Amino acid sequence: MFPLGWDPRLRPEDITEQELTLLSFGMSAKSHADIMRARRRAFAQRPNGNGQPRNPGQPPSRTNTASPTAYSPSALAPPSIPAAPASPSLTHSMATNDQAMQRNANTNRIPLFFREEHSGFIVKGNFMTLAAKPHLIEEGEWMAHQIVEQNRLLSGMVKTVQSEDRSTGRPVCNETACPTMAAGTTTYTWIDVNRNPINLPAVTYIKHIQTWVTGKIQDQSLFPTDSFASAPPLPNAAQLASDPASYLGKTSGFPQRYEIEIKNMYKQMFRCYAHLYWQHWLFFWDTSSHRDLNTCFVHFVNVGRIYGLFNDKDTEPMQPLIDIWVKQGVLPKLEKAAEAGTPTTTAGSGGGAMPTA
Numbered sequence: 340m341f342p343l344g345w346d347p348r349l350r351p352e353d354i355t356e357q358e359l360t361l362l363s364f365g366m367s368a369k370s371h372a373d374i375m376r377a378r379r380r381a382f383a384q385r386p387n388g389n390g391q392p393r394n395p396g397q398p399p400s401r402t403n404t405a406s407p408t409a410y411s412p413s414a415l416a417p418p419s420i421p422a423a424p425a426s427p428s429l430t431h432s433m434a435t436n437d438q439a440m441q442r443n444a445n446t447n448r449i450p451l452f453f454r455e456e457h458s459g460f461i462v463k464g465n466f467m468t469l470a471a472k473p474h475l476i477e478e479g480e481w482m483a484h485q486i487v488e489q490n491r492l493l494s495g496m497v498k499t500v501q502s503e504d505r506s507t508g509r510p511v512c513n514e515t516a517c518p519t520m521a522a523g524t525t526t527y528t529w530i531d532v533n534r535n536p537i538n539l540p541a542v543t544y545i546k547h548i549q550t551w552v553t554g555k556i557q558d559q560s561l562f563p564t565d566s567f568a569s570a571p572p573l574p575n576a577a578q579l580a581s582d583p584a585s586y587l588g589k590t591s592g593f594p595q596r597y598e599i600e601i602k603n604m605y606k607q608m609f610r611c612y613a614h615l616y617w618q619h620w621l622f623f624w625d626t627s628s629h630r631d632l633n634t635c636f637v638h639f640v641n642v643g644r645i646y647g648l649f650n651d652k653d654t655e656p657m658q659p660l661i662d663i664w665v666k667q668g669v670l671p672k673l674e675k676a677a678e679a680g681t682p683t684t685t686a687g688s689g690g691g692a693m694p695t696a
């Protein structure tokens with residue numbers, strides 16, 4: 340279902356004039372997959388079919404993508420990459436991301452998703468309109484809405500790399516291309532039932548995250564919906580101040596662990612985005628959907644920053660891009676206030692294996 344003004348037949352370049360408030364990220368996962376298929380067909384029909392970006396003034400991304408092993412977050416600002424000479428590989432048919440990564444190994448270059456000219460969106464508008472809590476909505480309720488919505492948007496992006504790569508006949512993110520859940524030099528591990536950290540292929544890790552997050556959302560003890568009758572009156576500041584045991588979502592019936600749980604969910608979803616950028620940016624670029632990815636991710640980051648759902652350590656692999664958006668004014672500058680005390684684990688929830696904190 341697309342909201343008013345959204346036409347799935349349009350390419351990203353064609354819809355940059357759309358107002359953000361009209362769009363409201365109405366891409367369903369299925370619809371987005373349809374878009375991706377259409378784009379890949381269009382891409383395959385290009386005369387040279389070599390993955391060149393639509394704008395000839397911009398260098399193709401695969402020539403400049405950094406080796407993940409050479410990535411050092413502390414050395415990334417400001418991004419500055421000399422234009423790379425055309426590689427013979429550009430005349431070849433589409434290559435996979437891992438092949439491109441190999442070609443660029445040890446080049447010590449910063450990936451192109453950390454460049455300002457590639458940081459644009461499919462919409463114009465103020466992302467705060469999507470993130471700011473309506474006055475009459477209790478914050479716990481608003482966070483529940485955001486978690487569900489962000490999970491839906493992320494699922495749409497993940498679906499694109501789960502679709503078949505025409506050059507290999509395999510999903511773009513597969514066990515060979517992504518043997519670990521990596522994002523640059525960062526590798527996320529999973530905790531097995533014996534509480535040992537284990538490496539999982541990214542495709543498996545992400546599927547586990549999706550199952551885990553969906554399970555949380557459907558958990559009535561965490562996101563109670565069956566017992567909902569009517570919205571409770573909003574507590575005022577004086578009431579909150581007089582209740583030393585107050586916590587996020589208390590008046591709406593959320594459990595005390597709610598804040599810890601949603602922060603952990605958010606952190607895990609962030610890791611999926613980090614993997615998509617670091618390992619699959621070229622695929623998004625080649626299919627002209629990198630601005631779709633940017634649009635979903637900036638909304639995700641904006642909400643996470645405003646409500647303190649993650650901290651600087653969590654966001655480090657993507658910090659250069661976040662810094663670009665802050666510099667552009669797309670993301671608000673925030674006071675360093677909401678970082679302390681971010682919980683890191685959800686021991687005992689869901690049982691069995693879980694992602695590491």
Ligand SMILES: [Zn+2]
Pocket residue numbers: 500511512513516517541542614618619
């Ligand atoms: Zn992958």
